[in-house]
Each structure stands twice: as C-alpha cells, then as structure tokens.
Amino acid sequence: MLTHRASARLLARTSLLAAAAFTLAQPAFAQDAAEQAAEEGIGTEIIVTAQKRAQSLSDVSLSVSAVSTETLAANNTVTLEGLQTLVPSISFGNDFNFAKLFIRGIGLSSSLPGVDPSVALHVDGVVVSLAQAQLGSMFDLERVEVLRGPQGTLYGRNATGGAVNLITAKPSDTLEGYVRQTLGGDALLIQTDAAIGGPIAEGVRGRLAVQRIKRDGYGVNEFTGNEIDNANQWSGRAHLEFLPSDSVNILLTGEYHREDDRSLAIKFREVSFPGVLNDNIAANDGLSALGQRLNADGSQARFATNPRNVATNFDPINDREQWALTAAITVDASDAVSIKSLTSYRSFDAIFFHDFDMSTYLGYPLAQTNALRSSANHWQPVFQHQFSQELQANVDTDKFHGVFGLFYLDEQIEVENHIGLDVLTNTDPFRVQFDGRLDVKTWAAFANLTYDLSDQFSVKAGARYSWEERRLRNQAGLGSAALNRLVLDPMQWDATKSWDDFSPSLGFEFRPNDDLMLYGNWSRGFKSGTAEIGSTRKLSATQPLPFVDPEKVEAFEVGSKYSAGALSANLAVFFQRLKNGQFSLTRAIPTPPFFTSTLTNAAVSEAYGAEFDVLWRPSREFTLNASVGYLHSEFTKFSASDPLDPRLFAPGAVEADLIKDLSGNATRMSPKWSLNLNPTYSVGMNNGGEVQFGSNFSYRSKQFHTEFNDDRMAQDGYIQLDANIRYKHSDGHFSANAWVRNITNELVYAGSFAVSTSRAIGGTLMPPRTYGITLGYDF
Template sequence: MSQITRSSVRRAAVLSVSVLALAALPSVAMAQTAAADTAKDDGEIVVTAQKREQSLSDVSVSVSAVTADKLASTNTAGIEALQNLVPSISFGNDFNFAKLFIRGIGLSSSLPGVDPSVALYVDGAVVSLAQAQLGSLFDLERVEVLRGPQGTLYGRNATGGAVNLITAKPTEETRGYARLTVGGPQLNLIGEAAIGGKIAEGVLGRFAVRAIRRDGYGINEVTGNDIDNARQLSMRAHLEFKPTETVDILLTGEYHREDDRALAIKFREVSFPGVLTDANPANDGLSALGQRTNLDGSQARFSTNPRNLATNFDPINNRTQYAFTGAITVEASDAVTLKSLTSYRKFDAIFFQDFDMSTYLGYALAQTGPIRSSANHWQPVFENQFSQELQGNVDTDRFHGVFGLFYLDERINAENHIGLDVLTNTDPFRIQFDGSLYVKTWAAYANVSYELSDQFTIKAGGRYSWEKRRLVNNTGIGDGPTGFLLDSVRLGIPMWDVAKSWRDFSPSLGLEYRPTDGVLIYANWSRGFKSGTAEIGSTRRTSLTQPLPFVDPEKVEAYEIGLKFNGATFDANVAAFFQTLKNGQFSLTRPIPAPPFFTSTLTNAARSEAYGVEVEMRWRPTQAFTLDGSVAYLHSTFTNFRASDPLDARLFAPGADPNALLKDLSGNSTRMSPRWSVNLNPSYRIEAGNGGSVTLASNFAYRSKQYHTEFNDDRLAQEGYIQLDANILYTHPGDRFTANLWVKNLTNELVYAGSFSISTSRAIGGTLMPPRTYGVTLGYKF
C-alpha cells in the first residue's frame, strides 16, 4: 500500500509541476510578444502530422520535426541518431532488428512476426517490418516524430508513436545538390546527390542517390577482417504528373542495398560467472562456450576489445529492399481533398553471426556422441507487403476532418538455424526455427476537429481494426542417433498451421484552447492497439492439446496535457503525459529439459505504466545565436509482471521447476526507458567579410541509465552517458557552396544500443553505437 501511495505522490508531483509550467508560460508569451521582431526566425517549420499543413506550434499533439538542414549539419545518416535530436525516443538494435522506443513502449521480440510498437512511414506509407526500419535517411525534407498512440491519423496501428520520413519532392525549377563526406579514423566516404525539376509540361521529376563506404569500427581478431563496416547504396526517384490543376499523381521508387559485416553482437561478459571454480562440478555445463577447451586442445577465447570480435567466421549483413508507391491526390473542391496511397515493398535479408562470440570450434553433447555442435546463427528473412490507403480530408473555416480506409497484406518467411555449419547445412545437430506468417489487415479511421470559437476547439477520433494472422511453423531439433528431424516427424503430429483474427475499436478525444495569439493549450485522451500475433518459429508443438501460439493484442491508454508557445524570440512546447500498457508482448527465454535446453516464448506477460514531462524550446535572441533544446523526464515501470530470469542458474538444475522461480518484476523499469533525456543544440553564426558566413554549432545529448531487459540486470544495461557533437559550417556567398567540418561522439563514449543473453552460448552480448567519428562534408546546391 505504501508503494502505491509513493507512486501516486510522484505522479501527482510531476503533473503539478507540469500544470505550473503550463500556467506560467502564457505570461512568458505576453512578455515575448512585446519583444522586437528583429530576431524572429524566418524559417517557420510546417508539418503534416495531422494530415494538413500546419505550423509546428499549432499542432495539438506531441510532435517533433527535424529539418533537412539539421540532418545535414549534424551528419545524421541513420534512424538511430534521432535519439540525440528528439526527446523521449530511444533506439535499440539486436539480431538485425531496429527497436524504436517512445515513452517506454517499443519492440522486445528478436524474432520476425511481431509488429513494431513505433511505426515508421515514408511519405505516409508504412514500413511494416522492424528489420526494414534500418534503412538510410537521405534526401529528406524533414522527419516528424509523433509521441503517444497513433491510429486515427495514420494507416497502421502504433501503441508507442510514429516516425514519418518526408522526402524531398520535385519542383518546377531545376534544383539539386551534391555532397561528399570524407571522414576518419575509419575511412568514411559518403557521396550524396539529387536533382529535380520540370521534365515536360505537367511533368516533374527528382532523382536522389547516396552511397556509403566505410571501414569497420572494429576487427575480427581471428580473420583480421573489418567488422561493423558499411557498404550501402540508396536511391529514390519521384515522377510527378499534374494533368489538371486539381489532380496530382506522384510515383515513387526506392532502393536500398547493404552488403557488409555489420550489426553482429559483441561479447560483454559470461552469463554464469564462477561456475568453473565453484565446488559443484554439475555447474560446469553452464560455462560459456568461449571458456571451454577445443577438441584440438586450444583454449577458446573472447575478443580483447569490446568493439572487436574473436569468432571463427565473419558476420554477414546482406540486405536489399525496394518499394514502389503511387499517391493520387484530387482536390474535389476548395474544402475536400481525396487521396489514394498505394505501396508495395519487398525486403530480403541474410544475416549470419557466430553466436558464441568466441574462438570455440564446437563441442560434443551426450545426446550427439562424437557429433560436434556450436552456436553459429543463420537468419534469412524475406518479406513482401502491399498496402492501400484511401483518404478524405475536409478543411473548412471551422471543421477539419480526416477519414481513411486502410488495407495491408504482408507475408514474412523466416529461417533461424543454430549449429556448427549452418552455411552449408551439413551439421546433423542443429536448431531450426523456420516458418511463415501471413498478415491481412483492414481498418477504418477518422479524426475530426471543430472550432467552437476563435479560442476553443474540440477533437474526436476513432479507429476500427480487423487483423488476421496465419502462422505456419517448421521447427525442429537434431540429435545424434537420427540426425536432424522436424518436430512433425519426431512427434508424429502436424506442425503449426493455424490462424486467428482480432477486432478493436480505439477512440480519442481532445480539447484545444487558444487564450492569445501564439499560445495553444491542449488536452488529449486516446487508446492504442497493436495486433495479437506469434513469433515465427518460436514455439515448439509438443502435443495436440497445446494452446495456440498466438498472444493477445497489446493495448495502451494515454492522457496528455500540453502547451505550445510561439513568440518573437522564444518558442516552447511542454507536454505532460500518463499512460498504461496492458498485455505487453514480451519474448522470454525459458529452459526445457531436452536439447538445446531452452526455447523462446512470446507471451502477454506485463502491465506497465508511464508518466513524464517533455519540454522542447527554441531561443533566438539575435539573428546570430540560436539555442534548440529539450528535456524529458520519464518514469516507466511494470505494475504487474512475473517471469523467471534466464540468468538464474537455478533454472538449469536437474528437476528445476520454473514456476517456483518466478520473480515479481513490479516496480522494475521497462526496457530502453531512461529517466532523464537532455538535448542541447546551440549555434552561432558569424558573418564573413566576403558575404559568406561561418556557423559554430554543437549538440549535447544526455541519457540516464537504461535497461535492456525487464529483469533490470546491470549486465544488460547502459549506464548514463553524455555524447557531444560539434561542427563548423562555412557557407559561401550565395549559399551555394558549403564546407562542414564535424565530429560526432567527441569523447568516444562506449554506448550499447542493445544487449541480449544468448542461451546457446551462455554469454551476454550487445550491439554498440558508433565510436568517435570526424570528417569534412563539402556541398554544392543549385
């Protein structure tokens, strides 16, 4: 009872501070309005977060926008760097999956089949697969990040939030740019260019390309080859037709290719330290593979540097994705716009890594006799998705409405093989988690607002979703006497070939109040929904009566109050929120009595709640100096969660009962949920005598401690860190030529983007954010 009371007091305190901030800012607004307009920024940021063009300060939702100039000056090339520019967003990465978290809600599974909790869109078309979210950011107009449940404005469900990449579109005038980056200490070459303009009467086009070639951030100490290098090529083409003044047809083609040795998990430490030196020989089987002796008598070892590997094979990261999108916009009248958005996306990836993260060559189990087995991991994923969205926008003096229909058809085929030789499939003892998932989704949504007066506006929205998923599994485990067998052969029962569907209605309500020009106060309530599903290949069927492998939908309910102020020299956005998550979808590792002595199970294991405050501001006291900044406080914890910890050695004792070793995780922090996030980006422009300018800028990013596991184990966590970036930008007279000298992660912080306890190798691994990098970027635009 006392814990509940303290929690309630903390929430009340945070919300009280928020209300005081909301009350105080209007007085600041009046003071700022009286200030001189000489320092007002000429470049107002316009967003389409609510499906119509609005000033960022006039949107009554939590949305941040990162402009193309900001992306270029900070040398932001991938989605992982957004966490240094936007509050309350965290980026994780393991097993080739992008794991975006917003306000403590994100993807915890590392097997295909589970939807991301944070949706990613390119010009409104969803990128459904988490692995496909790791593409390059290039030739963008801006990036919009919406925090909180999304479903009444976008086609796809999202319980955590949404990231929308707005690409640069064709223009009537011929425009373009070219940029070349040369960096070190790893030789880093980035070439990027775009050109667009009028092709013929009523026909516009634009083509953009980016190529990245970078040496590795580390090496494989066994092979001597670079790892975490980059070999990427991205292209995008727009073709826009304007047959009449009221009809616009935009055709887009995208291509992205990677072929390098990136994203493999690096060794952090062994899972069960001390088992080889204690007095109980029965515990020796819990030693990490990298602690054991090879058959040739050599001692296995791990890497000597956290950015290196010491593995018998180099990792493979081979990904190709392309997309075709058609957007047809018809202005039916001055108030009504109709839009059709059709998209097809294909994603193919082959990912391989040495799971034991060591020089171990393989071992013989009692079940396999002389046959050796090891923990090499092979994971090809092939996905096709087709989506169709029909949208109607109504925009009158007082009524604004968005009405949409959405359809998604997706197929994911995945393999997960673990064994000694998974590249040629000659190892008779290995683990196979293969299967396919077929997804069909229909949805109807609406979001409307009505201006009761010049000061008051009411909003309402709703989304009806129908989702159906069919799982076809093809799992199995090999043994010594008979070689590899599928479960269907071993058990004499059919594999999973089952389907299930879900329905949901998620409403939203809101209120806007504008006490004076430049001040918006709002309150929102919304519910979000993420479909029930199953991980591909994760569940072994052991009997005909075993329950279906599907988990129930994940649902969130969110409350938010906020204030946005747009003044002469100072802009500020403040949001306070409280949200509850029910039936959180978590992937948990649990022991089993037969080889490989573990399995992964997706389960509705958790309830959590989060509350916090986010403050974004921009201060420009003079034309020369600008300070952008944000501060976010997040308290995100489990309120009901019981599970057995896969790093509890007692689970692997003979006859152990996992149900007797359940831990109460209530009060533990959710994954990727730093309590404090701070971003500061000051810049100062110095006018040069020749008419050009030099801009000095830096970026300060702080994240407090965040856990990569719901068990809040310090061994799978990232301690609080500060990351400093800086750049000096020279702009030639006429703004055509630029030279940007930059450095990122100035103090060379070692930051883990994700951590994972690998059961097959009894070791803990992690993926790392880039080390210190620096270089110069030369640009020319026309």
C-alpha cells in the first residue's frame, strides 16, 4: 500500500517520463499526419464547453472525452450505461432505481434517498441533482462530454468524481430534421426518434424532438408469467430561440420523460458459506426458521431458473415522470464580455416497487401453524423538485480568460418507504413505514481564470465558495391492513444542519509548439454532508443526529494534449485522495437476524492512474477512436463488519467484535483496466452512396461491488463487442443502420448487495445481446 507521499512521488516520476516520451516521439509522426490531413482536407478538431466556454478539445487542460451523436447512434446507445464502452475510467451501476456513475473510483455508493451523486450530471448546463432522475433516455444530442477528476470550481457540489454534460441539439438557421425507425430483437424493440427545427419567423427559431421506446423484457417473472426488464418510454424536448439583436440570445427549453414498465428488476442468486448448510433444499421444507424463504403452501422457495428471471408473487414497478423548464439568456456586453443567466425548474415523480422475499408467499396465513416468515416487499413513492439559478460572466481578452459566476439551488425531496415485516401465522400482516422530507438550499460563488504570460505559457487559478443547508424531517412506525396506519411509539425528528466549503484550484499550460500542450492541475472538490430520508438512526433524544460529514477530495493531474491534422492524442496521469467518502453499509443485526442499511463516512481512500485516448483519421475512409485507462484505487483507512460473515448470526455474537480492517481493499466499481477500441471504415458505392463498417471493443477488468472485496459480490473482467453496418444514400437523406450490442451475450452485473439471512445476493444486470436495424430519413 502506497503512502500519500509515495503516491505523489510515483505520480511525478510517471508524469515526467510519459510527457517526455510523448513529446520526443511525436514530431516525425506529427509532420506526416499533418501533411496527409492537409492533402485529404480532414481534421480532428472537436469543440466542447467543458469549462463553460467554447473551446477546442485540444485546448482544454483537463482530462475530457467527447462522444458525438454519430457514435451514440451507431450502436443505438440511449442510456448513460453505454458510456462506459466508449470512455476510459468511467463505470456505471444501478440498483434500487438509482443511477450510479463512477469516475476514477469515486461515485455514488449508496441507495438511500437523500444521498447525492458524486458525479454531476448536467443537461445543457443545468444540474440533474437526483440520482434516480439520471436514468432517463439520451436522445437528440449534439454530444456528450465526460470530465474526469474533481470539478469543484466550475461544477461545485457533487462533482468530486467528475461530471457528465449532455449537450442537446439546438435550433439552426435552416429547416432540418430526421425520422428514424428502429426494429430490434430478441426482446422485440420498436423505437421511433424524430426531430424538426429551423426558422419560425424573423429572429425566432425552434426545434422539436421526440422519442418513443417500446421493448419486450429481457427476463420473466416465473411465478406471474409477466416479462421484466422491459421498456415503455416517452420522451420529448422543445427549444424556442429568440434573437432580438446580434448581441442577445434567449433559449427557452421544455423537456418531458415518462416511463411505465417493469424495468430495473432486482435478481437474486444464492451464496454459501464454508461449514454452513445450504437451506435451499427440499429436506428443509416444513422447518420453522426465521428468514427462511417459503411459498404460499409452505414449501421451500427456489431461486429463478434463469439469472435474468425472478420468481416472486409481485412484479417490479418502475413508474416515473419528469419534466423541466429552462431559460438561458446570453447577452454580449462587448467583444470581450458576455453575461449568461441560466434558470431552470425540474420535477420528478415516481413509484418504485420491489419484492425482496424471494418467494411466492403473499404474507398471509401459511399451511404451518408455528411459522415465522419474512415478507419483504418495498413500495417507494418519490417526489422531487428543484429550482436552480446560475449567473455567469465570461471574459475573453488577448491574455486573460475568465469565468465568474453565482449559483443557487432550492431542492425538495419527499420519500415514503413501505416495507413488509415478519408475519405471524393467522395474524394481520404488519408493515413498517418510513417517511421523510429533505429540503436543500445551497448557493455558491466561483471564478476560473487563465492568464497568458506568453504565447507558450499560461497560469490558471480558480476558487469556489459553497454554502449548503439541509433540513430533514422523518417519521417511522408500524402499520397494518386492519388498522390502516397504527403508529406504535412513533420515531419522529426534525433536524437542520449546514456546511460551507472553499474549493480552490491551480494549474499551468505550456505549449512547446502549435500542436502540443502540456498541463498540470491541483484541485479540490466537495460534496456536502447529508442524512437518510426515512432514517431510523435517531431513535431517542440521546442519540446523535444522523448526518454524515461532507465528502472531500484533493487531486493532482498532469497531462498532454496533441492535435495536428489527422491525429489527436491526450494523456493524463493523476493522483487523488478522498476523505469522508459517503458509503451505504449493509449491517447485520444478530438479534433478531436481519439486515439494515446505514449511511456512514469511509475514512480515507486514495487512487492513482493514467488515461490515454487517441483519435486518428488518416483518410476519409478510416477513423480510429481508442482509449485506455489504468486505475489503482484503494482504502487507506476504513473499518466495518461484513454482512456476509456467518459468525454475525452465531449465538452471543457481537458485531463490534467482527469489525474488519479494510485498508488496502479496492474501492467500489474501480476496475484496474479499461480499454475501448472503436474503428470505422467507409466504402464508396458506384451509385454515390456509402457503406460504413463499425465495431467497438470494450474491456473492463474485475471490479468489486462492495468494500469487502468479496468475489461473490463482484463482476469479473469481461469483454463487450459491438458492431454495426451503416448505409447512406448518395442524396444524403436515406440511411439504414444494422447494429448489434454485446455480441457474445456477456452476463454483467451492474451492482450487488446482501439481501437477507437467506444467504442471497441481490443485483441488477446490464442488457444481454441486442440487435436491430434503424431506417432513417434526414432533411
């Protein structure tokens, strides 16, 4: 295990060697590439707004990847999970209907309402604060930008791991649009995408885009016979742009997304312990054991026969609706100064349901008269709305470039948790109900400055001051069908806490020639403290308030950006140290035996690694996108008890005696290696049309889903292969694209967690092999 100082020395040495090697190796190849590109009339420049101003990707002194809409469409990538096959050092997980993005080993490590993501998601500059609201479809995009490493200065709270920006397609000066119809199988997919935009009147432009996805399920509930992990979605977006003068731009946007299906189902698989008898056998039928899985007739429940199936008496429910209204007003005060106001309101309303008891037992009288059994069904309505306001001033002179800003967010989240409890025979079944409301108010002031000391050397400095207040009101109690909601000895509390933070950054840029930039950055990031909505942790006035401390990260990064003609290549080497990482731990309670989730702070974790990506277009016919990432992320100080340790349920067990030192263990969702290769080759047809052959090779090494590094709760290394063949007619209007994702049908778990004393693991799966054809008409 490396110490902080040793890691920093390793970073410095590796960075110098990498930068020197890259600088020395590039001149001859660069000259050839540039000359060839000039002759072919091609280039690799990509414009991004990662630093809240338009820049060429090669001029952004950060580790940034940009994914074009053409790349997303090639294999019908419509969700965030697809980004991990295109971008290094990013991992995607989901469970309990939460999106869990990880960048460089930092991400959302909790499925408890009220805990914010550690990777910020923005749509056209507006933050999507709720993790459950980040699972919507990506459609009608111009590009996706992925920023790796803490982005505390410009993006503020909840960007300790990095940020993902979705940039939507905007109205243009000419009438344009498209209609695309997709038909796919094995699970029948019918998908329609359409957009139209252009001038409406003098100084007024608009764009309207819609998407409809209807797909059969990837699995089946073997008890009900209904499909699960299906899709039934509607999405729409409208832009209305006003140009009252050459210096004023007003963009009004409305968005809507609706889902009503049985997606994101949690699957169960059995685990075993050395020396512990497996209870999933017929010989155990009729035995009265607390937590044993039973069917309605008292027989022993079995796991589903297919890992993509479930066998429960209730189907999962994923019923969500979200919408947003945004106003972006930009005024060019002078040639060097522009002012931007970004005002947005977002609303999210959902009902989720999961059946956790792994049986067809309804929770009513059993055949046996002395049975005490578990009926764990989780019904969760969630409502969230947020109002955000950001003011930006962009200053761009010959030598000075700066972004100054103010930010305000007012957010409210309301959650109900209805969970079935153990049931006594011939009695009315009880349930436990945890209700809560979280009110968040935050504001920040920030600045990000670059000054050119010469044509070759620039210095950077940034800072953000943030203040955040959270008020949490919870109530919990027991209820029953007969008594509706009888609150027995209710647990209620109302608590408020606030935090403030100063996150600075420093850096430099050095350009030894027109094609190469070397850079270095030091930065800090901050995610505010919080508490669980519906928590039962504060059961009396003598217990401490259930807030966890803020999550903070400090990072160092050096890198290089090279762009000349047909070739662009980017290298980044980094070291980061996370303090007080917010983790949701599954704790075992021996008496009576059950599991509960508790939000806590992991003491310290450290990570170092490197990323290299290249875009090469040696000819009009051939393009290669490639990237590789190496990540070593581990805890340096953290202790906890393992919920899958069978000793926790031994007679007289004391959890405190089984605490494990997790120092040296890998952090969650942190594969050491990530590799992506995306070559495309185009062939001209005699009729003037074009056929493009594309493929994508993606590799992720082993990653653990918990801090205990248990192989039973991990995803082994895997390769995902995608391919497509696209035909485009000579008139530029008609196109046909045949695609297939996950060709080898890899079974990949997006997340895992301990379920109950039934010795079972719950988890969600990435999609299986999918394929289809998309017919399009562009105008």
